[in-house]
Amino acid sequence: MFIAHEQDYLKRYSEEDEKGRYFWDTFARPGLKHPIVYDIVAPDGTVINNGWIHSKERFEQEYKDGEVRVTKKLNGEWSVQFKQRLNEKGKKPRSMTMDFGGTSESKKELGELFDNEKIFSYPKSAYFIKALLETCTNDGDIIFDFFSGSATTAHAVMQLNAEDGGNRRFICVQLPELCDEKSEAYKAGYKNICEIGKERIRRAGAKIKAENQLTAPNLDTGFRAFKLDTSNLKAWDTSPIREKDPAAAAKILLDRLRAHIDILNPDRSDLDVTFEVMLKFGQDLCEAVTPLNINGKTVYGVCANVKFIVCLAPDVSAEDAEEMAKYAPGRIVFADSCFDNTEQKTNVKLILRDKGITIKAL
Numbered sequence: 001m002f003i004a005h006e007q008d009y010l011k012r013y014s015e016e017d018e019k020g021r022y023f024w025d026t027f028a029r030p031g032l033k034h035p036i037v038y039d040i041v042a043p044d045g046t047v048i049n050n051g052w053i054h055s056k057e058r059f060e061q062e063y064k065d066g067e068v069r070v071t072k073k074l075n076g077e078w079s080v081q082f083k084q085r086l087n088e089k090g091k092k093p094r095s096m097t098m099d100f101g102g103t104s105e106s107k108k109e110l111g112e113l114f115d116n117e118k119i120f121s122y123p124k125s126a127y128f129i130k131a132l133l134e135t136c137t138n139d140g141d142i143i144f145d146f147f148s149g150s151a152t153t154a155h156a157v158m159q160l161n162a163e164d165g166g167n168r169r170f171i172c173v174q175l176p177e178l179c180d181e182k183s184e185a186y187k188a189g190y191k192n193i194c195e196i197g198k199e200r201i202r203r204a205g206a207k208i209k210a211e212n213q214l215t216a217p218n219l220d221t222g223f224r225a226f227k228l229d230t231s232n233l234k235a236w237d238t239s240p241i242r243e244k245d246p247a248a249a250a251k252i253l254l255d256r257l258r259a260h261i262d263i264l265n266p267d268r269s270d271l272d273v274t275f276e277v278m279l280k281f282g283q284d285l286c287e288a289v290t291p292l293n294i295n296g297k298t299v300y301g302v303c304a305n306v307k308f309i310v311c312l313a314p315d316v317s318a319e320d321a322e323e324m325a326k327y328a329p330g331r332i333v334f335a336d337s338c339f340d341n342t343e344q345k346t347n348v349k350l351i352l353r354d355k356g357i358t359i360k361a362l
């Protein structure tokens with residue numbers, strides 16, 4: 001776990017050899033709790049006794065390797081020094097609370113993005129979160145923030161990706177907590193905290209992209225926002241039918257069956273269903289979802305190579321099946337409402353099966 005060296009710190013490492021940058025540091029460590037005390041004989045035979053940083057055996061090896069030198073200072077005294085080498089990976093953070101600016105830094109960041117430092121009351125600093133991520137994440141990691149607030153974590157992830165060329169991703173989870181009507185956020189038009197977070201990601205993404213056009217031209221600052229909700233598929237009413245009268249009981253059951261002819265909840269969009277199918281198929285929710293025009297009907301191709309298609313369009317014909325097959329998906333997901341009758345469904349199924357495409361019912 002390393003964080004980047006400050007430029008000032010790097011200035012000390014003014015020397016360089018085939019092993020990298022270094023500076024000559026004193027070999028003496030008399031102040032150590034357990035100094036290693038022994039004699040070192042200078043080239044003129046002078047005996048130098050002190051507490052040293054490394055053992056006698058290691059000194060002798062390093063002296064042979066040119067990692068340690070014994071030189072005469074201007075005042076005529078002998079000095080023993082070793083090559084203090086630069087850790088090219090960076091430095092170990094001594095504490096994660098050091099010089100990250102705290103709330104003033106985080107408010108300044110929000111001020112730069114929203115022209116209003118009070119848009120969110122208790123943000124963390126993206127600079128601080130970025131330093132944390134630098135110490136413990138790798139390229140391609142997914143960073144999960146379950147209490148994301150103003151989405152500082154997303155900002156920090158994009159900033160770090162811009163700096164080190166990483167492809168980290170973020171998942172920010174935030175309750176749609178309402179903004180107080182007297183708050184700066186509400187006055188600025190944000191009804192709940194999720195809206196602040198989304199807008200911050202947009203603005204921070206645009207700012208980071210603009211600032212890193214040359215160094216990170218392909219920086220991905222895109223994101224998708226999802227709302228947690230019940231399934232798009234109607235839940236089957238499992239409550240027991242306690243009706244004693246068989247006719248009445250049968251009617252209840254029939255009503256339940258009728259309500260399930262179309263299993264999709266009416267207030268949901270085709271995209272809602274497509275993302276639910278992606279979840280069920282274990283598909284990454286960041287994959288491409290492309291609306292495909294199939295003889296005037298819209299279906300959704302998932303993944304850049306159209307790994308599968310979600311079709312919720314009514315009255316799907318054999319021609320439609322032929323058209324969808326041209327995208328060579330592995331499978332096509334249909335709702336029963338796509339077909340007016342079993343014959344139509346079987347027809348489509350057989351056409352697709354002959355092309356090696358499986359059909360899945362929602």
Ligand SMILES: C[S@@+](CC[C@H](N)C(=O)[O-])C[C@H]1O[C@@H](n2cnc3c(N)ncnc32)[C@H](O)[C@@H]1O
Nearest residue numbers: 123124146147148149150151152173174175177
């Ligand atoms: C301290 S703030 C996080 C601030 C954030 N780190 C930032 O820099 O903006 C905690 C956030 O967690 C949210 N929160 C609280 N309980 C939650 C829950 N059960 N699920 C999701 N978010 C929640 C609150 O609405 C609040 O916005």
